Amino acid sequence: MFFFIPSASNRHFLLCPMCKKTQASLSVHLTRVCMKRSSKKDIHEVVKKAKQDSLEVLQCGRVFSYRHLREIMDDANPTSRMIQELERRHMVVTDTPSPAVVAQTSSVPVVAGTVTTGQRPESTESEQSEDIVSVSSGQLEETFQVTREVQWTQTSRHMMQEKGLYRKHSLDHPLLKGFATYLEKDLLNENFKQTVENVSRFMFFVNPEEPSLEFLREREKTKLFFRELTEAGLSRQTQVNYMKSLKRFLKYHTVATDLRRDNIALWNEAMFFVEYLGSLQQSTAKLVSKEMTQRR
Template sequence: MKTESKPKIDQEVHNSRDSMIEHLWHGRIIDYRILSCIVTQQDALQPLIKNREQMGHFVTNKPEDNQITGQVEVAQVLVPTTDEHIDEDSDVNMDQSALYQPPLNQSCDTTLRKGMQSSGLYQKHPLDCDLLAGFGKYLRYDNNIPNFKQEVANVSRFLFYMDSNKPSLDFLSNLEKSRSFFTKLADIGQKKQTIANYMKNLKRFIRYIITITDRAVFEQCKHFLLCLNELQKSMSKQVSREITGKGYIQMVSVAKTPKECWEILRVAKNEFVCIIGKAMNEESLLETEQLHVLYYLESLLMLKHLQRAGVIKHLTLSEWLSRSACKLPDGENWTVIGVKHKTATQQVATILLDEEEDAWLDVYYRHVRPAFLKNSDDMQEDERFFISTTGKPIYNPSNDLQRFHAKYNLPNITSQVAGQVLETNIKASFTDQEKSLVADYLAHKTATAEKHYCLKTTVNACMGMKLISKVAMSIESDSETAGPSCASRSIKGALSSSKKLDEAQTWKLFYEHFPVTIDGQSIKTKDRRLIAGTHERYCYDKWRSQQEKMRRDNVIAHFPRREPTASQVERYIERQNWEKNKVKVENVLCYWQPSINTDTPKYNKAIMKLVKSQKWKGLDIASDPDKGKRS
């Protein structure tokens, strides 16, 4: 700046002065309400405020010291047998990263949060007091609940509402106030399911109290549980009505289209591909770019592959490394991943990836995942495939999907909604054979299947995923004025547009989808072309020839001993109700042979014995005037 003119120097000094004044006025002033939204525990909030004030910041809207409720430990009669504190390394329901999070003032200004704060229902006792710490260990070790802190926090809020001075068991004798806690939650606007969760957590807390208390308190707990059970029954009915109402709203709302469900994949793909290119060129990636790769892959598996969030969460490193290759008859290479999970009756999910998607996941495994592991304090590598920026397993892929939509200002689409939309689209525009292939890939009973199930094979699953991919390709190529039938037209002949197959490979694939049976109906031309493509006529002629031979053998087997007449064969064929590909009568008569030996054995022991003894049963000698004696 020394070489610049004096007016420019004066302008720069003026701008710097304004910037400093702006920082002094706004950068050093913090609202207490925003801090209380970030840090909900008073014992942690007060040291933070004190530290900020020592650093020269100003905290506005701060309450007086006498308004801050003190915390008192519970009586020693309820101290658990051990005095260990809750392990701070346990799983906690926390966000993975600050990236793509909404601003703090937005989450704090919602009506529900403001109502909870103004009513004091967010206030709670410290979780490290003896009573709550013992309850936490009871959940973690006795009930094997890893994410127990949310339950402990809910119970702590209830105890604070009942007695703000200290956590105690006085609520057992105050049923009216206990009932008012749940009524207050409902009046504020909490969902019925949330209130039911509070009841469930409180019920589990009372069971814990029963294990550590005396007979007198046991009777109080028993009476309180009876009353709480009645509240739970009533709340369960309200939860059912709430779910039904939600389903009705979804039914009458404007239906989503596959294009809307996969819009996030289309919008974010260009940036995603650029980041993948940087990673493949061994260039360093920013944390935001690494997180973009993670979110895009999660969205891809949940929205396009229609996998549940639990499948994404429980995909392990060993399952990824043990993935197998599947080569289709048309020469395409696919990757098969089996995932064990516990989110549905189908305990093993199958993920089918094409070559491009497999390469994307491999880039994440080689470049992004190791960078996340460096942020972890644990020296042992986690077994989960998808991990967060902290190096720990992702907590909820649905939350990541919601953040990814929020980044691009798109409405949130869940995997469940995407599955319902795709099922509706498939049912309207796909053939029965295509529905069967898609249902085979999804591996669970859906509306698209309509009872068209066959033996699950990797080839069938790959074909089903190809049909789903064709829907995505048709969406990308459709114009804004395209009609609803464009998707079905682009899907028609999806498999026939691939590389040419030889006749033997095509026949093998054709036979898997259309097994030859005696009573099998004729196959429609569009279904034959979908599988066989240009070899459709060759495969169908061979299929008809095999069926005709099976029917001819069936007719011959009906006449095993004596050669039938033409009229007998014709009547039998008519009774079979074969509309097409009927077997000809002359072919049956030409190929007929007895199925058993009709000749008498040359040496029959019974006959030889009768010949020697001449004692024939029913044989007698009679005299005839003309011929004499005869037998």
């Protein structure tokens, strides 16, 4: 009986999330180089995550629909949109310019007074992850031709800007920064920034003054926020993804912080709000299949 021993050329190379290079033996590489001061358990979790990412690439990361590529190329910033899409599919783009350089080279005008950072809003994780459910998000039906600026005003992105739904609190605020660290360091979520931005936009809508957990008592404003998303033209799937970001944010505060010890009343409010989001998510998810049928 003969056994097949894979050579180095037949190994499944895995991506190291630290140095962003593929490795023939990721566990050995992490032990010797990038995570040599970490425990075996931590290294095992990183390798496990890399294998899952590699499997996702093999299953659904290699196929792009023509319509989806057109949507990316018709975006106001196609390069940034394409980079985000590739990274969502667990690929890596190196030597990307700084945001300042991108801002200087961008020739697309931005609607004034809608983004607190002064830069044009990026695609949210919610908008990107729609493609997991449907090959195309269906949000950018218009194609930008000669009159690009005129057609830009007809998109849901422009509606989001007009309604101020892209405005957000600073991600350096301790309430959001701790959440970002939790996603990046504890959960090894490479696309954590989009999740944090989703939460930041919602919190800004509820209270533009300062981010806080007081939104737990603002059910009416919560419903109004999702109605505004609908009026802006965002799909039900996008709204579900916003809800998922909020639930993950509250899970961080109810499980990974001392909120229960420091403020049991607020902790209870957070738990109730998670249930409330779950009910909203269920009712909204029923409309997702209808949207997909209409698109087909």
